[in-house]
Amino acid sequence: MALELYNTMSRSIEQFQPLDSGKVGFYGCGPTVYNYAHIGNLRAYVFQDTLTRALRFLGYDVAHVMNITDIGHLADDADDGEDKMVKTAEERGKSVLEIAEYYTDAFFRDTEQLNIIRPSVVCKATEHIPQMIDLIKRIEANGHTYMAGGNLYYDISTFPDYGKLARLDLNDLKAGARIEIDENKRNPYDFVLWFTKSKFENQALTWDSPWGRGYPGWHIECSAMSMYYLGEQFDIHTGGIDHIPIHHTNEIAQSEGATGKKWVYYWLHNEFLVMSKGKMSKSSGNFITLQTIIDEGYEALDYRYFLLGGHYRNQLAFSWESMNSAKNSRRSLLQRIKKLIESAGNTDFSSGDFTSLENTPASVYAERFKSHIEQDLNTPRALSELQALLRAPDISPEHILQGIALMDTVLGLNLITEARKSITEQNSAAASDEDNTFIEELVAERTEAKQTKNWTRADEIRNLLREKGIILEDTPSGTIWRRS
Ligand code: AMP
Ligand code: ZN
Secondary structure, eight states, X not given: XXXXXXXXXXXXXXXXXXXXXXXXEEEEOOOBTTSOOOHHHHHHHHHHHHHHHHHHHTTOEEEEEEXXXXXXXXXXXXXXXXXXXHHHHHHHTOOHHHHHHHHHHHHHHHHHXXXXXXXXXXXXXXXXXXXXXXXXXXXXXXTOEXXXXXXXXXXXXXXXXXXXXXXXXXXXXXXXXXXXXXXXXXXXXXXXXXXXXXXXTXXXXXXXXXXXXXXXXXXXXXXXXXXXXXXXXXXXXXXXXXXXIIIIHHHHHHHHHHHSSOOEEEEEEEOOEEETTBSOOTTTTOOOOHHXXXXXXXXXXXXXXXXXXXXXXXXXXEOHHHHHHHHHHHHHHHHHHHHHHHHHOSOOOSSOOSGGGTTSTHHHHHHHHHHHHHBTOOHHHHHHHHHHHHTOTTSOHHHHHHHHXXXXXXXXXXXXXXXXXXXXXXXXXXXXXXXXXXHHHHHHHHHHHXXXXXXXXXXXXXXXXXXXXXXXXXXXXXXXXXXX
């Protein structure tokens, strides 16, 4: 079998063929850092991570690029509303860059806890303005732009394939017209490449450009940075499904409008995480972060496990009941693994690979696991295969664990390490129990020695314990001890 992926562009499953054999260029839209990521956003990044891990597992050399939006993303993905970054900065009395730094750090703390591998390149919009200006110049030179009201717009009527990704009906003008009608636009689907004069008199960050001092529209950063790091054509682009009709549609118009070439070969989109109470938003109190989940007594990896239990192209409903069942399943998985580690002894299973499994019965499970992954990243089935391997009655603990380590390179649940951690915790709890019993026995012996006026032994015990960092205190109700 070979890897098959659902391509939003063709609305069908396609066999994956990279442009350059053995290598994959992959761009995933990153966060707008004006707030914490909510758990819906984090679904998009666990998906990107699963894709990277799966490609590496299948032997590809992956260059994964992710942007950080620290400028230009308006409340609406089209050109309406306020700039999200500027608005937050004003509310908090901080600079845009301070806000960006704070939430970028928070974002990476979340992704680390979810065991998401850091992309090969993480690039900030504000650090790539020259690349954006160069790209806009090319788009302009190809006749796709017009100036109106001080802003530079993309004229979608000059790009016949505009809307092909989302299969937009461009005659449906109402769909293009959003919150506010921008009088400058010739067509409601036109969008801003460069703002100079606009409603944002308060824009803190501006740059000189051929169109005047100003700042870029949101979509241009992804076209400019992806091509800067991956070349004018690359293999895969991802984002949540909300990006199909506006953001990715505009990205294609910009990139292909500049180069005249097909830009991206496979478009992959993750479905939404939905809340039982409706859409996740700050105002509805439905805004759940990874920290909320941790505060409720779960671990970040319980959430990752929950996400892997759904296919990325299906909507997933979040509830605390489903978090409970994810937590319990993951615990029992770790328990099983722990027992296997105990019976297998001190072997290193952390570097899972196919060769270590060759000619063992575990390789059959690993092959099936691989084929689930190759079928458009079917993580629910892959997880079931892992469960089946764990329960295999006729396979040695060593081979099961090697298989688990291999599968976990895709799932990213840190299974062996987590199970080992719980063994260490259990051992240290047992060790301290033993320690406590020893101390209490000595304290009791000392009490008895004092009662029989055996002061030498009583002092001996006090000194012995002091050497171990234990302090004794004689009180009317008996001797108590504490660690110094
Ligand atoms: P943003 O920071 O708003 O640009 O969003 C970051 C990523 O999260 C984008 O790829 C969105 O498509 C994605 N996203 C937003 N909401 C959800 C959700 N509820 N479920 C899954 N992905 C989402
Ligand atoms: Zn993007």
